[in-house]
Amino acid sequence: MSDRPETPLLDSVKYPADIRALDKSQLPQLADELRAEMISAVSQSGGHLGSGLGVVELTVAVHYVFDTPKDKLIWDVGHQAYPHKIVTGRRDRIRTLRQGGGLSGFTRRSESEYDPFGAAHSSTSISAALGFAIANKLAGESGRAIAVIGDGALSAGMAYEAMNNAEAAGNRLIVILNDNDMSIAPPVGSLRNSLARLVSSSKYLTPRRLAQKLARAMPEPLHAAARKAEEYTRGWMTGGTLFEELGFYYVGPIDGHNVEALVEVLENVRDAAEGPMLVHVVTKKGKGYAPAENAADKYHGVVKFDVVSGKQDKGPGGGPPTYTAVFAKALTAEMERDERIVAITAAMPSGTGLDKVGEAFPDRTFDVGIAEQHAVTFAAGLAAQGYRPFATIYSTFLQRAYDQVVHDVAIQNLPVRFAMDRAGLVGADGSTHAGSFDLAYLCTLPNFVVMAAADEAELCHMVHTMAVHDSGPTAVRYPRGEGVGVPLPENPQVLEIGKGRMIREGRQVAILSLGTRLEEAKKAADQLDAKGLSTSVADLRFAKPLDDALIRRLLTTHEVAITIEEAAVGGLGAHVLTLASDEGLTDGGLKIRTMRLPDRFQEHDKPEKQYAEAGLDAAGIVETALKALRVNSAGVEEVRA
Template identity: 80%
Template sequence: MNDRPETPLLDRVATPEDLRKLDRGELRQLADELRAETISAVSSTGGHLGAGLGVVELTVALHYVFDTPDDRLIWDVGHQAYPHKIITGRRDRIRTLRQGGGLSGFTKRSESEYDPFGAAHSSTSISAALGFAVANKLSGAPGKAIAVIGDGAMSAGMAYEAMNNAAQAGNRLIVILNDNDMSIAPPVGGLSHYLARLVSSNKYLSVRHLAQRFARKLPEPLHKAARKAEEYARTMVTGGTLFEELGFYYVGPVDGHDVERLVDILENVRDAEVGPMLVHVVTKKGKGYAPAEAAADKYHGVVKFDVVTGKQDKGPGGGPPAYQNVFGETLAKLAESDPKICAVTAAMPSGTGVDKFAAAHPDRAFDVGIAEQHAVTFAAGLAAQGMRPFVAIYSTFLQRAYDQVVHDVAIQNLPVRFAMDRAGLVGADGATHAGSFDLAYLCTLPNFTVMAAADEAELAHMVKTMEEHDSGPIAVRYPRGNGVGVPLPETPEVLEIGKGRVVREGRQVAILSLGTRLAEALKAADRLDAQGLSTTVADLRFAKPLDEELIRRLLATHEVAVTIEEAAIGGFGAHVLTLASDAGLIDAGLKLRTMRLPDTFQDQDKPEKQYAEAGLDADGIVETVLKALRHNSAGVVEGARA
């Protein structure tokens, strides 16, 4: 276990109010101690590391300058907010991060008054901050709203949509652009520091504002010439033309690791009497921890690790492959003989396995940044021109592009292939990242084919099936984590569309499984058989189209039937119920139960605990079957006429 660092100054800071009592000269030491405490905490819990280390000085400066929580500090995504949590009254719980009953790995309104807006998905901060700022303006409240957004999140159109409306907030809105990766800034040195401080000062801003007002009164040609001259002189050193065109006063670039200079500039920005402002802060991911600085990608999100060596505790090697790697490697192999295959991802190449494809076929791999809407319509264009695009995306992130799925893909019946990673519950990332809703929102769409892989071999077959499916959009869902250990096929097969399989034959109970709950269904069948209840287990494979022939047979020949899926209500079970209703089986006294995720957002925990809580494990299946049998013996049939 890693020893905790000595933090005498940080020990005096329980809240930002305590922080603001420190002398400015003490802030450097405080930042160093806060960084050490963050490293120590994450080493024992796992979680996001590099992003938080990069904003330690910025976190200290923001809370020192602004009157939080009355001034609303909104972190985009929130994975960089661990230092923020430590100095906002949550240090005593920081080693419960991402654990059941512990602190969220992201910002969360119910957790603290210092988290005014919950986040975990990208690029929402400026819109939310604009809402807070305008609300304060309308109500006459004095508070400001500060959005901290990373350069990667600026690749999403939503950020610019918000900035385009920012003038309505006046000087109550401040955006901090945390530039830690894209290298869009010129080198930061003494001159840049001086200029940033100068252009954020009241004297400069007042003169600039006065000059702009004067220029507007000039005849149009002179007005344009004056404006161009001012822009050229200023952006020659600041690069802020784009943000100025969107209505922001641009300040920067600023060294994000010089805490005292940050305080100087933020105080100027806080007191400015002009419109919304954008402060361009240059930081380094993993700052202050050598292993994270050397490999920012590997230390973006980490498991438990040794602070001294940086070695992560990834457990024993070997074992089944991760589903994302099965997808990426299968697709890369298929693309060797199919030049039409392309892979598209939205800023998650390693998380989706597209990095495996990109290594083999770099010209056909496209990372479009945090721009899921664009990814889907881009893929639709590829498909319309005869390519076979695979959009690899987390289920929860595909929600951001639902209109494009409907309008640009489904209505036009374009053969876009969707590989939906992280379907179902996701453990430590909690409700914001759970892939709970894809079956409900895709199975209602005409033209769509929707599959769910029961194991890694099934996923390989389904990737091959998607390749060959040129008659319309098709999707496959699969979970986070590793497979179950079945052998992978050397040559994946094309599955017959809409056909399931029976993996175990019985007579009394039928379990209709979709997805990776199949292993729990088989465990439940063993227990039911031990109680004298002969049990059939079927892997339906397809949520749409349903295998109507198989479903009708199972419902007609078994005393009780149960559907199970790791998705919200409205998906597979709902469609089976609709089939039964349309076929008149309800009127015949159908004995059917549907098992799905509960109608709630489940907090983070270990996945097995989450599924047990949801009742989607072997115990839950057995209990559902036995309860149905008891009800049936009493003449009561849930969801049907007795």
């Protein structure tokens, strides 16, 4: 890892007020130093790199022009806000990003007053900024709200819902569109920058307002024609007609790496008496660091890396494949067998493995953008027409489409297959990306089959089972990271719906495991057996429907039954307790304990520390069993009152 860069100007900046004290001519140097500091920091901590590098100049310009934190700056998603964190009093902690006890990889209200709204999921910034702007308007406060949203986030309908509602905010709302992959407009240069400065300046706005007054004095047909002529002429010149129709005054495109031009435009926008403004800024993801510029996808999120070579420290390698890779391979095999199978993702092809699937089946693999609601109903439409769609979406992102899961899939009993990647804890990404709630929100729904893979081979069996199951919706959950190293089956099996499997038989303690905590359950059983406590372990496989017969047998033949799942309260444990209550299985003195994620949002940390904190490791299982049996750690029964 390289030494820290020399940053004499950045060293004089702790808060945005220090930026505003600089001469405008110093801002390019500040941006260069800020970029160098960010590269150095992320090389040591890992995290999101490319997006933050693309907004360095924009970060400097916004804090120079606006009176933050009185003016509220809201970053969409927040993973591009590392430069923002450096200049808002957190530089001394920037190398703790995404580490236990360190800074979050996203914006967070509890970290700083300069983070007025927490984020990590996409497309929330305009809605939140509108809330701040209207609050200021109602309170008679002068502060503005500035939302910085990437063009990828504009593929989500929520952004347009907010923009359609934004007119009431007046000139207190400013949206900055960070166009970082040229999906809206081609690269722009000095001509477009000049145009942006022109349409945001008083030289343009004043005559425009005069023309509007004259037009309003005309008879209605002439008034309407004059207004539309002005709007569509400017929209044709600048590409902003869509935003104008949504009630925004459009400015741009402008080069997002020309900090002085940015400042000039933003000052004009700040001082304008128009209504909501949208500033279209074109940036380059990974700007200023060649490896990130040349491979934006690989440097979007990085582990520790060498600054000079760009080589990422990915460890020794040679370990088991990731669950994501196993899923992609299994799904590809199913698509080879059945041309009715299609794959759908919501802007996460590489994250879900569907980039590999898409290479094999480009006509049957669909990336719908950041539009999970649409993805689910799109899948439902395909299923209604006899196709077999796999909606492959992170567990945490599927939450955004819950109504569609209920209304468009479950109620109609359509055979949509949900593959929920990143189920459970996710380490450095923290609570915003943890897949904690899918068992609770899916297992309550009639018609659903919900599975959890204990290892890579089980995931292959479950993908195959889903592929041939046409009598209703199915879901499988699997975690982030590598598998346990079991061989993959050449010919996957069709699992019997709602049937678990016994791993080992015992007499006193029964561990009912769901998902990849099975390895820890087996370790715990070994330790309990060593203490003289005969222990059974079952892999239930299905959270819904439950294997009632297996659960009933275990609950009626053991002294203690422990359920374990990597999910929030309301999942497997709750349904096992309901079964036991309905059938009176605890009347004979059986002790049932449910082990699950704690009823709070866990902070980002290394996965093994998160599991230990949640008690979802072998030590936690053993402790739970001993307490239930009222024996001490040596296996000796405690004196009972």
